[in-house]
Amino acid sequence: MILLISDLHLEEKRPDITRALLRFLETRARQADALYILGDFFEVWVGDDGMTPFQHEIASAMKSLSLTGTRIYLMHGNRDFMIGKAFCREAGCTLLADPHVVNLSGERILLMHGDSLCTRDEGYMRLRRWLRNPVSLFILHNLSLAKRQKLAQKLRSSSKEETRMKASDIVDVTPDEVVRVMRRHKVATLIHGHTHRPATHALDIDGQAARRMVLGDWDRQGWALQIDHSGFHQAPFELT
Numbered sequence: 001m002i003l004l005i006s007d008l009h010l011e012e013k014r015p016d017i018t019r020a021l022l023r024f025l026e027t028r029a030r031q032a033d034a035l036y037i038l039g040d041f042f043e044v045w046v047g048d049d050g051m052t053p054f055q056h057e058i059a060s061a062m063k064s065l066s067l068t069g070t071r072i073y074l075m076h077g078n079r080d081f082m083i084g085k086a087f088c089r090e091a092g093c094t095l096l097a098d099p100h101v102v103n104l105s106g107e108r109i110l111l112m113h114g115d116s117l118c119t120r121d122e123g124y125m126r127l128r129r130w131l132r133n134p135v136s137l138f139i140l141h142n143l144s145l146a147k148r149q150k151l152a153q154k155l156r157s158s159s160k161e162e163t164r165m166k167a168s169d170i171v172d173v174t175p176d177e178v179v180r181v182m183r184r185h186k187v188a189t190l191i192h193g194h195t196h197r198p199a200t201h202a203l204d205i206d207g208q209a210a211r212r213m214v215l216g217d218w219d220r221q222g223w224a225l226q227i228d229h230s231g232f233h234q235a236p237f238e239l240t
Helices: 016-028 051-067 086-089 124-131 135-139 145-165 175-185
Strands: 002-005 034-040 071-075 094-096 100-104 105-113 189-192 200-203 208-216 223-226 233-238
Touching: 016 051, 034 105, 034 135, 051 086, 051 200, 071 086, 086 094, 105 175, 124 135, 175 189, 175 200, 175 208
Parallel strands: 002 034, 034 071, 071 094, 105 189, 189 208
Antiparallel strands: 002 223, 100 105, 200 208, 223 233
16 A cells, blocks of 8 residues: 655644644554655755754654655655755655656556646746755755745745735646646656645546546645555545
8 A cells, every 4th residue: 555645734833733644654654555745744944954843753753654664755845845865864764856757556657746837837936946956955055044944934925925816727737737747757647736736637648548636735634645456545534
């Protein structure tokens, strides 16, 4: 069995989500061969050197899961793209590139966070290119912790305000970009998060049936996609 989750946006202000995750790691995830976390695991990440006791607690719980035999894979999101090797060592997880092709249940599947598919949001795409540029990342990592924290807070505030003002189709994926990326990677199934719109979308790519599966975010409820011998199943569950 394989489990996939994304967009938990973990932060101390949401202890309900933290409790739900810890239960998930201690119970359901222990029955899985692998757990994939497709980005925005944390609401904000300013660098491994700035880890808080809260974040160390999450890493410890992940490590405990990994020691039971469940492999954990983590992908950057737009909120936590500065997670690095130190955290992954502490958490016992493997950092995946975005995008990443993996063989699950005998099928080539493309895994992404999903933000790079939202090409109609031109302002965000410009910011994303700047933030993910190796030179920019080097500069960010070498800023003082205090400056990184201040910058992160500013980016979060402006992002929330701009998202409220944008049309819903602007902050969703661009259909043509989805097809282009799937065609490039030669896959019939794409799984991603980011949009907080859980669903399975049927596609036709060059006359062949395909699908785009969107993972749900953890807010009023939790979501997990389970892949097992009977197929692909995504369902919500209560956080309490």
